[in-house]
Amino acid sequence: MKAWKCTVCNYVHEGEFPPEKCPVCGADKSKFVEIQPSDEPDKSKPETAGSAISEPEKTETPAPQSLYQKITDLMIRHHAHPILVHTPNGILPIAAVLFVIAWLFDATLPAKAAAVNLVFVVLALPLVVYTGVLEWQRKYNQADTLLFRIKILAATLTCASCLISLIWFLVNPAVLSTSLAWIFILINLIMLASAGIAGYIGGKLVFKD
Template identity: 55%
Template sequence: MKTWQCTVCKYIHKGDAPPEKCPICGVPASKFIEIDPAEAEALAAKKKRPPAKKAASPDDQAKTETAAPAAPEPAPPKKDRKPYDILTDLMVQHHAHPVSVHFPNGVLPVAVMVFVLAWLFDSTLLSQVGMVNLIFVLLVLPFVLYSGVIEWQKKYMQAMTVIFKIKILAAAITTASCVISLAWVLIEPDVLTRPHAWAFILINVVMIAAAGVAGHIGGKLVFKD
């Protein structure tokens, strides 16, 4: 039995041949490479465990003292990296997108719940609280979207499979719904006391559902299940 690895999401598959498409990110079989699990485990163990130092014998010490110092190997030329590339690489390395996405995803359910309570109890105060929550979400969303695009480009090689298309669409729906809801409540502060308040609530429900879909797909990509 062979071991295959997806070059996009690093999913590991064991079998005589790679799957027709990756069950995680959906790329075709051509994106899989065969790997040797024994060598991979040996390299990982070697990196974790420093090599033991062998005590030098008197003969070895004498050879070391009499041997001429070896000429240092020329260092490979360093590629000039732009500050932008360094910054984006650090963002991917330190998981800027998974970290930043927790902020709007934690606040959005609170905002929607507050709007529903304001609608049920005809509370202007709760409506204002929900509006403040949406303002915070909208301030954070640009960085969340930007870091997500950077991660998609660098970590997932801009793979345009169904799972990534759904995630991009869900993020766009979340952003559009947030903008519409905030603009609506700013233009019409008493919208939740009007007959068409149900439409405002529906937009918010769509917003939180789209955010949930995007988060679910992100979890599948991270945990490979």
């Protein structure tokens, strides 16, 4: 049985031929490479005196990395993006629920609490987006598949709706008492749904599910 590895997300498929499309990241079959079994040394042939003496290998000294390269390498190695994305994915549902409560019961305190939550999300978003782009470039080779397009679109909608919601509330704290309150709530629901979609796709890529 042959084994094939997706060069985009490292998904491994077993079969005579690679799949038409990667079930994890959606990459085309051309992105699959066959995994070759490791070559074991042939122990049946006795070693000659000449072969026992190995010449020292010539290795090139790698160029020293800059501080920026070291930091980005650490971010990729220690999964900075999956860790940081817990901030918006954990806080945004709370903010959306608080805004809905404030709208239904005409209460100001839940709305203020929701706005404070959004402030922390907005502060975290630049680093979340940066590590996400970095991981897409370095780990997934900037794969241009439908799955990554949806994830990027969902992340963009999340950022945009979060900023619109926070700025709107700061400009008009009584927005939930106006006739435009339903639009404000709709923006928050779009924000919540987009964050959920981006998180779902991210989990699919991480766990190869």
